[in-house]
Amino acid sequence: MCGIVGCIVAKGNVAPIIFECLKRLEYRGYDSAGIATIHEGRILVRKDAGKLSEIDAKLDLKGLPGSIGIGHTRWATHGAPSQANAHPHLDGSGTIAVVHNGIIENFMELKRELLELGHTFRSKTDTEVVAHLIQEMMKKGMDILTATAETLRKVKGSYSLAIIHTGTPDRVILARNESPLIIGIGEGFMFAASDAAAFLPYTDKAVYLENGEVAVLKIDEYKIFKIDDLRSVNRSHVVLKWTVEEAQKAGFPHYTLKEIYEQAQTVREALRLQLTYVDLVVELLDRGRDVFLLGAGTSYHACLAGSYIFSKLARLSAYPVIASEFVENYGSSIGVDTVILAVSQSGETIDVLNALEYARLRAATILGLTNVVGSTLTRISRAYVLQNSGPEIGVAATKTFTSQLTALMFLALRLARKRGKVSQAEMDALQEDLSNLPSLVNKVVKDSEPIVKEIAKQLSNAELLLFLGRGISYATALEGRLKVMELSYIPCIAYPAGESKHGPISIIEEGQPVFFVAPRDETRRYIIGNVMEMKARGARAIITCERDDDELQGLADISIPMPPTNPLLSPILYTIPYQLLAYYLALERGNDPDKPRNLAKSVTVL
Numbered sequence: 001m002c003g004i005v006g007c008i009v010a011k012g013n014v015a016p017i018i019f020e021c022l023k024r025l026e027y028r029g030y031d032s033a034g035i036a037t038i039h040e041g042r043i044l045v046r047k048d049a050g051k052l053s054e055i056d057a058k059l060d061l062k063g064l065p066g067s068i069g070i071g072h073t074r075w076a077t078h079g080a081p082s083q084a085n086a087h088p089h090l091d092g093s094g095t096i097a098v099v100h101n102g103i104i105e106n107f108m109e110l111k112r113e114l115l116e117l118g119h120t121f122r123s124k125t126d127t128e129v130v131a132h133l134i135q136e137m138m139k140k141g142m143d144i145l146t147a148t149a150e151t152l153r154k155v156k157g158s159y160s161l162a163i164i165h166t167g168t169p170d171r172v173i174l175a176r177n178e179s180p181l182i183i184g185i186g187e188g189f190m191f192a193a194s195d196a197a198a199f200l201p202y203t204d205k206a207v208y209l210e211n212g213e214v215a216v217l218k219i220d221e222y223k224i225f226k227i228d229d230l231r232s233v234n235r236s237h238v239v240l241k242w243t244v245e246e247a248q249k250a251g252f253p254h255y256t257l258k259e260i261y262e263q264a265q266t267v268r269e270a271l272r273l274q275l276t277y278v279d280l281v282v283e284l285l286d287r288g289r290d291v292f293l294l295g296a297g298t299s300y301h302a303c304l305a306g307s308y309i310f311s312k313l314a315r316l317s318a319y320p321v322i323a324s325e326f327v328e329n330y331g332s333s334i335g336v337d338t339v340i341l342a343v344s345q346s347g348e349t350i351d352v353l354n355a356l357e358y359a360r361l362r363a364a365t366i367l368g369l370t371n372v373v374g375s376t377l378t379r380i381s382r383a384y385v386l387q388n389s390g391p392e393i394g395v396a397a398t399k400t401f402t403s404q405l406t407a408l409m410f411l412a413l414r415l416a417r418k419r420g421k422v423s424q425a426e427m428d429a430l431q432e433d434l435s436n437l438p439s440l441v442n443k444v445v446k447d448s449e450p451i452v453k454e455i456a457k458q459l460s461n462a463e464l465l466l467f468l469g470r471g472i473s474y475a476t477a478l479e480g481r482l483k484v485m486e487l488s489y490i491p492c493i494a495y496p497a498g499e500s501k502h503g504p505i506s507i508i509e510e511g512q513p514v515f516f517v518a519p520r521d522e523t524r525r526y527i528i529g530n531v532m533e534m535k536a537r538g539a540r541a542i543i544t545c546e547r548d549d550d551e552l553q554g555l556a557d558i559s560i561p562m563p564p565t566n567p568l569l570s571p572i573l574y575t576i577p578y579q580l581l582a583y584y585l586a587l588e589r590g591n592d593p594d595k596p597r598n599l600a601k602s603v604t605v606l
């Protein structure tokens with residue numbers, strides 16, 4: 001996710017202020033940080049891997065001279081946390097410095113072109129390419145604003161950027177596409193930051209940049225332009241009523257709700273995987289004789305859904321396995337032909353690492369899907385893919401789950417293509433479904449919230465909740481159950497709907513709420529039977545199904561309508577109402593949804 005800051009002060013040095021701003025953005029990323037200022041016609045940079053205060057203790061970030069500067073606190077996506085990969089990044093001449101939040105999708109291509117022109121790079125980041133491209137444009141005689149706009153017309157992906165140049169030491173150039181960027185107008189101070197929390201102690205006057213805009217910030221004015229044609233945009237400021245904490249939560253009452261809402265963007269970022277690494281992982285998966293998808297908790301549910309996706313799309317049998325059960329269950333058959341794709345948001349879950357260590361000693365190939373570069377999982381994996389969700393602060397996994405599913409879908413699709421298992425037409429249709437996914441996610445969050453809020457009111461005193469799904473929706477039922485249970489503390493059970501007749505049906509009595517996950521797929525006609533069986537015994541059926549599925553809507557005591565979607569993508573969309581239900585049940589029952597009792601974000605005990 002990363003946090004960026006740009007600042008100009010009328011008097012004194014800017015670095016101590018940028019440092020304070022960055023501290024308030026550390027929740028957006030904290031694996032490296034840095035500040036650059038302009039002083040006596042030169043750019044000065046101090047940056048390193050580590051936490052902001054540690055870097056300051058070592059390098060005296062606050063001691064940088066100069067009245068204009070930019071700063072960054074990082075959550076690594078391209079290149080591990082290191083001094084070289086920390087922002088700000090410089091161009092080849094050392095006169096342009098850039099900080100960036102987002103992902104430049106086509107940076108490899110751009111880097112290749114720049115290498116041919118003789119540029120050399122110091123980092124593995126996508127950001128450095130932006131600094132060098134601006135330099136290239138300026139060589140052609142463009143000013144810094146025009147050069148930035150011209151550069152961004154070549155760039156694909158998401159960004160918020162703050163840029164300084166020694167030739168114009170009175171201004172910070174800003175730009176935004178998909179990643180947030182807000183200008184703050186103070187008396188004797190001008191700011192730009194990823195969120196207003198950074199500058200709220202100095203000013204409550206804010207101007208929001210929109211996608212596709214570039215801006216010039218000076219001590220006494222700001223000017224906004226369209227990147228496309230540099231036509232100017234008039235936008236006046238708004239007065240924020242937020243506290244710093246509210247701003248960090250983007251106005252949401254809890255991080256969990258903010259993170260549920262963020263999913264349209266995080267799913268989009270999860271589709272921006274680096275193809276080089278994706279293809280390496282795919283190549284190694286393809287070579288395995290026994291392939292396992294291994295994870296714990298929510299990440300295990302992603303593995304379970306992933307196993308259906310790999311099987312259906314790429315005809316790969318990938319066995320989902322709970323990390324803590326792996327050694328006992330499969331340990332004796334692990335060998336050089338075994339490939340394990342470990343899915344772990346933190347990359348530090350001890351059950352996962354233990355299983356991998358065991359497998360590694362037996363020469364198995366270890367692959368990873370994680371959200372944290374530099375985590376143990378990234379260090380022990382032969383190849384890994386980053387899901388790009390940014391830090392997740394709510395203890396319960398929400399946005400990181402839907403990103404894991406998106407990344408697994410992406411991997412399965414690449415493998416299917418490599419194996420020649422999907423036709424051109426299927427491939428095109430799936431690509432289109434994937435590109436529509438972020439807007440569908442947005443729609444589901446918004447449309448289901450009021451319905452689910454009402455359900456939470458009705459069920460706040462429930463003693464037991466049951467979740468049923470078939471096929472890939474069994475994974476959704478398990479994840480729905482886990483989310484609701486861990487945030488509401490209501491005992492919950494999840495079963496494959498087909499198994500419900502083999503035991504769970506005995507607990508059904510008049511009014512027992514049963515959630516059915518019922519997308520329109522080949523299991524639908526069977527789940528209709530399961531709904532009828534449960535209803536005949538008095539169950540209250542709460543069915544998540546397509547909005548025009550009249551038959552299931554007719555059977556439902558309460559229905560949660562969903563947009564039509566490819567069944568393989570249904571866990572991404574159908575999990576969202578259960579995340580919201582978990583959140584609102586927690587509120588109804590007086591629980592803190594961000595910090596459920598007895599749970600830790602990263603479980604490092606066996």
Ligand code: F6R
Binds near residue numbers: 300343344349395396
């Ligand atoms: C549930 C949850 C946990 C984690 C589990 C694995 O909401 O967050 O079940 O999914 O502890 O964590 P990672 O993915 O970091 O290995």
